[in-house]
Amino acid sequence: xxxxxxxxxxxxxxYLVGLVALVLLPAVATMAMAFTESDLIATSRFxxxxxxxxxxxxxxxxxxxxxxxxxxxxxxxxxxVLAVGLALLLHRRARAAGTxxxxxxxxxxxxELAYGLMWLWLLNxxxxxxxxxxxxxGEGGRTMFGxxxxxxxxxxxxxxxxxxxxxxxxxGETFVIVLTARLALPPEAYELAELEGARAGQVLxxxxxxxxxxxxxxxxxxxxxxxxxxxxxxxxxxxxxxPPPYATTYLSLVLYQDxxxxxxxxxxxxxxxxxxxxxxxxxxIQWRLLRRWASSGAVGVEVRRPGN
Amino acid sequence: xxxxxxxxGVSLSRGAVTAxxxxxxxxxxxxxxxxxxxxxxxxxxLLRAIAGLDPVTAGTVAIGGRDVTAQxxxxxxxxxxxxxxxxxxxxxxxxxIAFGDRxxxxxxxxxxxxxxxxxxxxxxxxLLARRPHQLSGGxxxxxxxxxxxxREPDVFLLDEPLANLDAELRLRMRTEIRxxxxxxxxxxxxxxxxxxxxxxxxxxxxxxxxxxFEQVGTPDEVWRQPRTxxxxxxxxxxxxxxxxxxxxxxxxxxxxxxxxxGVRPEHVTLGGTPPDPxxxxxxxxxLGEDALVHLTVGGHPLLARVPAAARPAPxxxxxxxxxxxHLHVFDTATGERVPQPTAAGRAG
Numbered sequence: 001x002x003x004x005x006x007x008x009x010x011x012x013x014x015y016l017v018g019l020v021a022l023v024l025l026p027a028v029a030t031m032a033m034a035f036t037e038s039d040l041i042a043t044s045r046f047x048x049x050x051x052x053x054x055x056x057x058x059x060x061x062x063x064x065x066x067x068x069x070x071x072x073x074x075x076x077x078x079x080x081v082l083a084v085g086l087a088l089l090l091h092r093r094a095r096a097a098g099t100x101x102x103x104x105x106x107x108x109x110x111x112e113l114a115y116g117l118m119w120l121w122l123l124n125x126x127x128x129x130x131x132x133x134x135x136x137x138g139e140g141g142r143t144m145f146g147x148x149x150x151x152x153x154x155x156x157x158x159x160x161x162x163x164x165x166x167x168x169x170x171x172g173e174t175f176v177i178v179l180t181a182r183l184a185l186p187p188e189a190y191e192l193a194e195l196e197g198a199r200a201g202q203v204l205x206x207x208x209x210x211x212x213x214x215x216x217x218x219x220x221x222x223x224x225x226x227x228x229x230x231x232x233x234x235x236x237x238x239x240x241x242x243p244p245p246y247a248t249t250y251l252s253l254v255l256y257q258d259x260x261x262x263x264x265x266x267x268x269x270x271x272x273x274x275x276x277x278x279x280x281x282x283x284x285i286q287w288r289l290l291r292r293w294a295s296s297g298a299v300g301v302e303v304r305r306p307g308n
Numbered sequence: 309x310x311x312x313x314x315x316x317g318v319s320l321s322r323g324a325v326t327a328x329x330x331x332x333x334x335x336x337x338x339x340x341x342x343x344x345x346x347x348x349x350x351x352x353x354l355l356r357a358i359a360g361l362d363p364v365t366a367g368t369v370a371i372g373g374r375d376v377t378a379q380x381x382x383x384x385x386x387x388x389x390x391x392x393x394x395x396x397x398x399x400x401x402x403x404x405i406a407f408g409d410r411x412x413x414x415x416x417x418x419x420x421x422x423x424x425x426x427x428x429x430x431x432x433x434x435l436l437a438r439r440p441h442q443l444s445g446g447x448x449x450x451x452x453x454x455x456x457x458x459r460e461p462d463v464f465l466l467d468e469p470l471a472n473l474d475a476e477l478r479l480r481m482r483t484e485i486r487x488x489x490x491x492x493x494x495x496x497x498x499x500x501x502x503x504x505x506x507x508x509x510x511x512x513x514x515x516x517x518x519x520x521f522e523q524v525g526t527p528d529e530v531w532r533q534p535r536t537x538x539x540x541x542x543x544x545x546x547x548x549x550x551x552x553x554x555x556x557x558x559x560x561x562x563x564x565x566x567x568x569x570g571v572r573p574e575h576v577t578l579g580g581t582p583p584d585p586x587x588x589x590x591x592x593x594x595l596g597e598d599a600l601v602h603l604t605v606g607g608h609p610l611l612a613r614v615p616a617a618a619r620p621a622p623x624x625x626x627x628x629x630x631x632x633x634h635l636h637v638f639d640t641a642t643g644e645r646v647p648q649p650t651a652a653g654r655a656g
Contacts, residue, residue, distance in 0.1 A: 188394065193411070195382060197381075197382025197411060198411045
């Protein structure tokens with residue numbers, strides 16, 4: 001091993017130690033724990049696949065899998081569209097653009113619990129500003145669209161929509177990355193399009209989105225990875241997993257309840273394994289789609305194989 | 309003169325910076341005009357004003373006889389090649405060339421056929437399926453050329469297209485650009501800071517400085533009769549020597565004040581005898597066939613370009629001769645050329 005590599009390793013060492021001690025070992029321990037019955041006090045007992053068999057029959061888990069996947073399917077694309085839209089609107093130097101950028105970033109800087117509590121108030125069906133706003137211009141207790149106001153905390157559909165709504169304001173990081181990526185695009189590409197007489201829609205479709213595609217692909221994968229955990233604090237603070245029985249019960253909440261309320265660490269570990277598996281499958285599917293998309297020549301993502 | 313491109317009193321300011329100051333320019337149809345100038349002279353601004361990418365603050369731009377000053381870039385039927393990023397990285401060569409046609413609603417097949425034809429014009433028909441990152445710098449600019457030509461533009465604008473290529477490729481590409489121009493006859497404005505490129509390519513050269521043209525003329529005129537001291541110093545490799553009129557070199561009529569004398573390094577002869585002034589050789593650079601000799605004459609630096617075989621050695625003192633017809637005279641105050649009666653004889 002030459003000097004450079006030794007130095008590199010030396011500098012990486014603190015991080016590697018932390019990674020192994022705080023992430024890898026606990027992860028392996030958790031996976032092992034999934035095959036035991038454990039309350040972290042009495043001696044753990046090996047139970048084989050019993051926890052996993054129970055997972056398949058547990059109504060909370062079954063509901064949570066459905067809820068988590070539909071949350072992922074709705075929230076990830078919506079968050080991306082919103083972040084990209086705002087970044088493209090706000091990338092120009094314009095009056096108040098700086099203020100607007102900060103406004104997009106700020107909700108992500110609020111501590112999660114405070115953010116959840118704020119939404120508990122915002123979504124209050126009677127005094128909450130969201131419904132007050134919707135009722136403006138409506139008559140006879142109906143909203144401006146003529147519908148009854150959403151019952152964010154008591155109707156299953158509305159509650160799930162509320163959780164997604166909450167997720168749409170914490171797009172600061174995605175926004176910043178798209179904004180930076182957009183600012184880094186060569187102005188010549190836009191001037192070429194302008195010289196050819198391209199309209200705004202054509203520029204978006206044929207220049208901006210394809211050029212941003214590699215960044216967007218990474219962002220989708222990243223958001224997917226995070227999304228199964230992202231619904232945790234809102235459900236814990238705002239809906240408590242309800243309305244009953246499991247309208248907004250997501251896997252992260254099931255895991256939390258099994259571990260810290262029912263003290264079934266072995267079973268909770270099995271839930272964690274399930275979450276990991278689902279995330280891996282979702283990422284794999286996206287990765288495959290992206291690969292196919294890229295090799296069809298639609299975007300600027302190069303799929304390179306080693307030695308190529 | 310058929311109307312190709314006509315600029316009248318074009319000025320362009322961006323914030324506090326004035327890039328162009330009242331530019332008047334007429335480029336006949338089919339001409340290749342090279343705009344030459346140091347960086348910051350306003351060369352790119354001039355192209356952007358013609359293309360409409362930056363709105364002019366005063367003056368008019370006419371293309372093919374129609375006033376396009378108020379038109380958007382897309383309506384002017386001009387195309388442009390940039391120094392970098394003239395291609396979209398996510399598109400194949402074929403799609404890059406067909407990009408404009410597709411934007412304007414041409415069908416896929418028709419656009420592809422035209423793209424293939426344009427590619428053949430510049431000799432990149434074998435690259436159609438590749439992506440820009442799979443091309444060399446020269447191939448990329450060749451494709452950029454095809455992309456710009458496929459539109460059959462009224463005016464073709466090139467913004468230092470060869471600046472990022474290595475020297476050998478630059479030479480080859482500029483020959484090819486000239487050949488393509490001769491074949492298609494598109495009115496072309498070519499921007500460069502490289503005077504040898506300008507000399508080699510241009511039907512005419514427009515020397516730009518501080519947003520104004522110092523001289524517009526054929527390469528020969530610009531080289532032989534530079535209208536200002538800046539043109540004299542900028543054109544030529546290296547540029548003209550400039551010495552005070554009452555310095556070591558004098559006009560046949562004797563020392564003159566208020567003027568500067570210019571002489572090209574190529575026109576300085578070494579080894580003369582008195583009354584030629586003596587110069588001390590500081591440094592000698594051999595450039596193959598020729599050598600550049602750095603001298604000091606009466607406290608002034610002077611460059612001479614002589615056959616390498618006849619070069620002096622550093623430290624030598626040599627007589628310096630300049631034929632009177634090779635002396636250029638510039639007014640010190642205005643920098644403008646002072647016309648001289650053609651006088652035979654030697655300066656000394």
